[in-house]
Amino acid sequence: MAEPQLAPQTHRLPLTVQDVERRKRIVGLGPDDLARIASIKSTVTEGADQFGTVFFDYLRSLDGTASLFKNTAALDEARRLKREHILAMVGGDYGVSYVKQRVLLGALYSKVGLDVLVFLGAFHHLMKVIGSEVMRRHAAADPMNVFESFMSFKKVAFFDIGIIVDVLIDERERTISLQQEAIREISTPALQLRDRLLVMPIIGLIDTQRAKQLTDSMLHAIRANRAKVVVMDITGVAAVDSKVANHLLQTIAAARLMGATAIVTGLSAEVAQSLVALGVDLSRVNTVGDLQGGLEAAERLLGYKVVQLEQAASPIDAV
Amino acid sequence: MQVPILKQGNVLIACIQAALSDKDLIRLRDDLADRVGQFRSSGVVIDVSALDVLDSFATRTLRGIAQMTKLRGAETVIVGVQPAVAMAMVQLGLTLDDVLTALDLDEGLALVAARNAEAGARLRDRHDG
Numbered sequence: 001m002a003e004p005q006l007a008p009q010t011h012r013l014p015l016t017v018q019d020v021e022r023r024k025r026i027v028g029l030g031p032d033d034l035a036r037i038a039s040i041k042s043t044v045t046e047g048a049d050q051f052g053t054v055f056f057d058y059l060r061s062l063d064g065t066a067s068l069f070k071n072t073a074a075l076d077e078a079r080r081l082k083r084e085h086i087l088a089m090v091g092g093d094y095g096v097s098y099v100k101q102r103v104l105l106g107a108l109y110s111k112v113g114l115d116v117l118v119f120l121g122a123f124h125h126l127m128k129v130i131g132s133e134v135m136r137r138h139a140a141a142d143p144m145n146v147f148e149s150f151m152s153f154k155k156v157a158f159f160d161i162g163i164i165v166d167v168l169i170d171e172r173e174r175t176i177s178l179q180q181e182a183i184r185e186i187s188t189p190a191l192q193l194r195d196r197l198l199v200m201p202i203i204g205l206i207d208t209q210r211a212k213q214l215t216d217s218m219l220h221a222i223r224a225n226r227a228k229v230v231v232m233d234i235t236g237v238a239a240v241d242s243k244v245a246n247h248l249l250q251t252i253a254a255a256r257l258m259g260a261t262a263i264v265t266g267l268s269a270e271v272a273q274s275l276v277a278l279g280v281d282l283s284r285v286n287t288v289g290d291l292q293g294g295l296e297a298a299e300r301l302l303g304y305k306v307v308q309l310e311q312a313a314s315p316i317d318a319v
Numbered sequence: 320m321q322v323p324i325l326k327q328g329n330v331l332i333a334c335i336q337a338a339l340s341d342k343d344l345i346r347l348r349d350d351l352a353d354r355v356g357q358f359r360s361s362g363v364v365i366d367v368s369a370l371d372v373l374d375s376f377a378t379r380t381l382r383g384i385a386q387m388t389k390l391r392g393a394e395t396v397i398v399g400v401q402p403a404v405a406m407a408m409v410q411l412g413l414t415l416d417d418v419l420t421a422l423d424l425d426e427g428l429a430l431v432a433a434r435n436a437e438a439g440a441r442l443r444d445r446h447d448g
Contacts, residue, residue, distance in 0.1 A: 212406075219402030226422055253414040254405040259398065259421035259430075284416075 013103060013163075013170060020099050027159045033152035034092050040134050040149045041090040047133055048086045051126060055082055058125040059118065068112040078112075081105045086126075089156050102160050106167025116168050120161070127157055180205070188214050190221030196228040197298050199291075203236030211247035215254055222260045229298040230255055233291045235266030245280040252285055261286065261301060265294030322347045324354055330362040330431055331355065331393070332424070336369050344380045351384055355391045362431030363388050366424055368399025378413040385418040394419060394434045398427035 013019075024030075044051070056079060059065050068075060085105060088098055109119055131150055138146040183204045191199045198221055202214065218230060232248070234240065240248075252262040263286045267275075275282060288294040299306060320343055325332040331354055333347060351363060365381065367373065373381075385395035396419040400408070408414065419434070421427040 215406060215409075216402065219405055222422070223402055228422070228426075250409045253416075254402075254409040257397075257400045257405040257408060257415060257420050258402065259400075259423075259426055 013166060015096055015099055015103065017096060020094070020096050023099070023159055023162055024094065027155045027162065029094065029152075029155045029159055033155055036149040036152040037090055037156065038092060040138065040146070040153060041092075043134050043137050044090045044130060044153075045087060047130070048083055051086050051130055051133075052079060052083045054129045055122055055126040059114075059122045062118050062121060064113075064115055064118055068114060071112055074108060074112050078105070078108050081108060085160070086130075089153065089160070094156065094159065099163055102163040103167050106164035107171065109164065110168050110171035114168070116165055119164065119168070123157070123161060127154065188217060190218055190225075190230070192225050192227070193231075193295065194299070194302070194304065196226060196302055197295075198222065198225060198227040198230045199233065199295070200230060201233045201236060201291075204238075206237060206244045206247055208243075208247070211244075211251065214247075215251040218251060219254055219258060222255060222258050227260050229261050229263065229301050231263045231265055231291070231294040231298050233266045233294065234264060234271075235268070235291065237266075237271075240267075240271045240275060242278045242280050245275060245278070245282065249282075249285065263288055263294045263297055265289065265291045322350075324350055326354075326358055326360070327428075329358075329360050329435075330364060330428060331358065331360045332364050332366065334366045334369075338370060338372070339377070341376055344377055348380055348384050348387070352387050352391065355388050355393045360393045361435050362428075363393050363395040364421075364424060364427040364431060365395065365397050366399045366427070367397060367404075368401065368423065371401060371404060373400070373404050373408055373413070375411065375413055378408065378415060382415060382418055394431055396421050396427040396430050399423055 056075075060069055068078065081101070081104060084101065088101060091098075130153075134150055134153075135143075135146060138149075188200055188202055191201075193199045198218075200214075200218060200221075204210075206214070218232075221227065222230065232251070234248070237244065248264065252264070255262045264282075265288045267287055267289070286297065288297050296306075320337055320339065322333050322335050322339070322343065325334070331351065333351060335347075339347070354360065355363065363384070365384070367381075370377075381395075381397055385397075388395045397415065398421045400420065419430060421430045
């Protein structure tokens with residue numbers, strides 16, 4: 001399977017000048033900070049390779065990062081981006097293009113399944129190492145000044161964390177919405193169980209869109225199979241609220257207009273209680289506890305009688 | 320356009336073949352009310368399978384026919400509602416709750432026969448009891 005491109009994944013974050021300015025305002029990154037950061041620039045630039053190594057060594061020591069270290073291509077890319085990141089952090093330009101680079105890094109982290117928590121830990125460790133190095137080199141001269149410089153540098157770090165965490169969250173939300181889409185797209189089959197008897201196992205979330213689709217496919221199945229009874233099993237519907245109940249009622253009414261009787265099965269105790277609490281009137285709906293009961297009721301309606309033979313056929317005879 | 324009403328045994332069959340104006344619907348209602356008495360029918364089947372829309376007036380008239388024929392001793396069954404029509408009706412809240420429905424003419428005739436048999440049995444029970 002081809003890896004998805006990074007760029008299209010990031011389109012949901014607003015990468016406008018206003019947004020970047022807003023992010024800077026939030027962490028308090030101003031013009032004064034740029035000068036202070038410039039004073040420690042050489043230290044960070046010279047140690048960039050070492051700091052990058054520190055970051056990834058620390059990541060490796062944490063749980064839940066195995067997928068990153070197994071994927072060498074992604075790891076090399078991450079190392080490269082991280083080195084660029086460390087250099088850019090003291091580069092003095094924190095505009096839209098800077099943010100875009102961080103978004104790329106965030107998207108890469110998300111692709112290898114890096115946890116927000118793990119990322120924060122490793123990033124903090126990186127800051128700690130850089131901080132010690134800066135203090136070691138400059139503290140002798142003017143400790144207060146160096147501390148201020150480092151604090152300015154830290155603002156950039158938090159600026160970055162904001163972006164990367166946003167990307168990680170955004171990617172997670174995207175995954176969730178994709179999965180919801182997939183669940184929604186699972187169509188509801190109408191299965192003919194006997195002559196004139198259909199079964200519809202309904203699974204997943206019922207919203208207005210899906211209810212319409214469900215009703216439509218049921219009505220066409222009734223026509224195509226000349227069904228007289230439809231058993232709708234809602235065991236797989238996690239939550240039934242008044243809206244879902246209304247959708248079901250509409251579907252049942254439509255089936256009746258076509259001359260078919262609908263039987264609803266699989267109402268769990270919780271669902272029944274919540275429907276009663278909501279005051280949904282299901283008195284005109286045929287409901288049966290489970291699918292087996294529903295099928296038995298349907299067979300009675302159609303005049304079938306299932307009889308068990310005294311001598312059950314052995315598997316060999318059956319072939 | 321007038322709706323032909325066919326007599327098949329003790330059942331009347333009205334087959335609507337094209338969209339009807341309100342006037343045509345009223346005429347169908349009046350015709351059926353007459354014929355049920357004239358032929359002493361025990362059932363009426365109205366086939367709407369050619370219609371791709373059933374508005375509120377048509378629905379109300381159909382229900383009126385059902386109630387009226389019932390008073391004159393005949394069960395009315397609406398047959399052949401198309402899937403799309405059923406969807407639209409339900410969304411408009413026109414569910415024809417008190418009217419019998421069936422998939423097609425065949426089913427409708429079977430339903431009328433079954434209903435009459437039930438009613439006959441009930442009458443016999445009452446008589447015996």
